[in-house]
Amino acid sequence: MEKIPDITSDTLDKLRKLDINSVYQLAIQSPSELALEINDVYFDVESAARLIGNTRKILIENKILSKEFSTGDDLLEKRNKISRYSTGSSHFDAFLNGGFETQSITEIAGEFGSGKSQICHTLCAAAITLMKNDGLDANDNGCSTQRAPESIIFIDTENTFRADRVYQIAEQKNLDPKDILKRIYHCNVYSSEQLELLINDLPKSIEQYNTRLVIVDSIISLHRAEFSGRGTLAERQQRLGKMLNKLRRYADI
Known part of the structure; x- marks a missing residue:
């Protein structure tokens, strides 16, 4: 998770205390629930959404997740797999x-x-x-x-x-x-x-x-x-x- 853009060591420590230890676990979190669980005045829903968005970008770049906007032929290829x-x-x-x-x-x-x-x-x-x-x-x-x-x-x-x-x-x-x-x-x-x-x-x-x-x-x-x-x-x-x-x-x- 250290490779996630703009993530701080303090945020990493708080995520690990919540037993969130991988990009997979972080990518599927809800921003509102994550902000509530971290319970930090400097980490609001917007910050959580930005962090989760950066995490999902890593999975998209590695072709684990689909792009935010995909063409029809990309979706067809995914369906065929x-x-x-x-x-x-x-x-x-x-x-x-x-x-x-x-x-x-x-x-x-x-x-x-x-x-x-x-x-x-x-x-x-x-x-x-x-x-x-x-x-x-x-x-x-x-x-x-x-x-x-x-x-x-x-x-x-x-x-x-x-x-x-x-x-x-x-x-x-x-x-x-x-x-x-x-x-x-x-x-x-x-x-x-x-x-x-x-x-x-x-x-x-x-x-x-x-x-x-x-x-x-x-x-x-x-x-x-x-x-x-x-x-x-x-x-x-x-x-x-x-x-x-x-x-x-x-x-x-």
């Missing part, structure tokens, strides 16, 4: 034009018992086959550095994840179930506040575990249970909207 994760069903994949898109959010909706969690379990096994297992990444000198194998984060708010079910699905597909389970990082969540904190800190976990797919099953159940009645609807929707907006920003990078 998007890969898809299979659902495990050829018919379902055909319905989704090849499977679940990367760099996007996909919502699975349906009645209780309709198979939403089953799709998530199947996706865990199928998606791993498209991920790298060598954990190698090129550094600035063109040399390879060791990273964790690409992985999946499974955020579980309804206690639906079953490792034995993923094991069975992997065996049915002639995959190595133990390798797949080692690369799934599961977290049980018990309250809406815990879920919001987890989503807020998700970039750190994504970098730590070299994650390529995040599954949340489900994102609305805790808020639906805790914010009942029409009087709490506005707050519930606002808090859900904030989480979805953060997930959208994470997916963009």
